[in-house]
Amino acid sequence: DTEVTQTPKHLVMGMTNKKSLKCEQHMGHRAMYWYKQKAKKPPELMFVYSYEKLSINESVPSRFSPECPNSSLLNLHLHALQPEDSALYLCASSQDGTSGRHRYFGPGTRLTVT
Amino acid sequence: GEDVEQSLFLSVREGDSSVINCTYTDSSSTYLYWYKQEPGAGLQLLTYIFSNMDMKQDQRLTVLLNKKDKHLSLRIADTQTGDSAIYFCAEILMDSSYKLIFGSGTRLLVRP
Numbered sequence: 075d076t077e078v079t080q081t082p083k084h085l086v087m088g089m090t091n092k093k094s095l096k097c098e099q100h101m102g103h104r105a106m107y108w109y110k111q112k113a114k115k116p117p118e119l120m121f122v123y124s125y126e127k128l129s130i131n132e133s134v135p136s137r138f139s140p141e142c143p144n145s146s147l148l149n150l151h152l153h154a155l156q157p158e159d160s161a162l163y164l165c166a167s168s169q170d171g172t173s174g175r176h177r178y179f180g181p182g183t184r185l186t187v188t
Numbered sequence: 189g190e191d192v193e194q195s196l197f198l199s200v201r202e203g204d205s206s207v208i209n210c211t212y213t214d215s216s217s218t219y220l221y222w223y224k225q226e227p228g229a230g231l232q233l234l235t236y237i238f239s240n241m242d243m244k245q246d247q248r249l250t251v252l253l254n255k256k257d258k259h260l261s262l263r264i265a266d267t268q269t270g271d272s273a274i275y276f277c278a279e280i281l282m283d284s285s286y287k288l289i290f291g292s293g294t295r296l297l298v299r300p
Contacts, residue, residue, distance in 0.1 A: 116290035164230055175219045177288055179231040
């Protein structure tokens with residue numbers, strides 16, 4: 075099973091809303107990632123969690139707040155977003171964060187900020 | 189700095205072979221990847237090759253690696269309309285970040 079699941083599939087939110095994106099994997103992977111993908115571009119790394127600890131933050135604005143409650147779950151809390159934050163948000167997981175190989179991606183959450 | 193380059197677009201007729209090319213810069217990469225992204229979907233890990241290999245075959249997919257020229261290619265035999273998608277080449281950086289560096293993606297259009 076190489077499945078990473080993400081909810082919701084689509085999300086529309088206003089600039090004053092607070093919402094959360096969720097990601098789950100049951101492959102026993104100990105590294106989980108958030109990526110942002112704009113149309114016609116490759117994914118851009120936002121955050122890396124390794125063994126449930128934040129190991130990389132790619133200078134992401136504080137209106138994005140990640141959380142890793144346990145080794146299977148990864149959340150991304152959103153608050154006071156801007157229209158330019160509209161994008162496809164992809165979660166990924168891999169065996170561990172030190173070698174980081176064989177990253178498996180979820181289907182993504184399509185976020186629209188109005 | 190690190191850079192992965194791909195051509196932007198490829199159009200082939202159904203039943204023909206497709207070859208998507210990629211060049212990368214980090215000679216110490218251990219793994220190189222091909223991901224497929226269909227419209228509105230996430231990235232699917234199609235195949236990967238370890239850097240000490242020259243070729244890997246997996247059903248209709250053949251990956252060729254030329255380490256000297258830092259060139260990677262993906263050949264899809266008997267291309268089908270369901271193969272229409274964006275294909276991303278990616279390499280793993282072997283510094284402490286182990287970041288996955290993506291190319292810009294090649295859009296493959298398969299004509300009936």
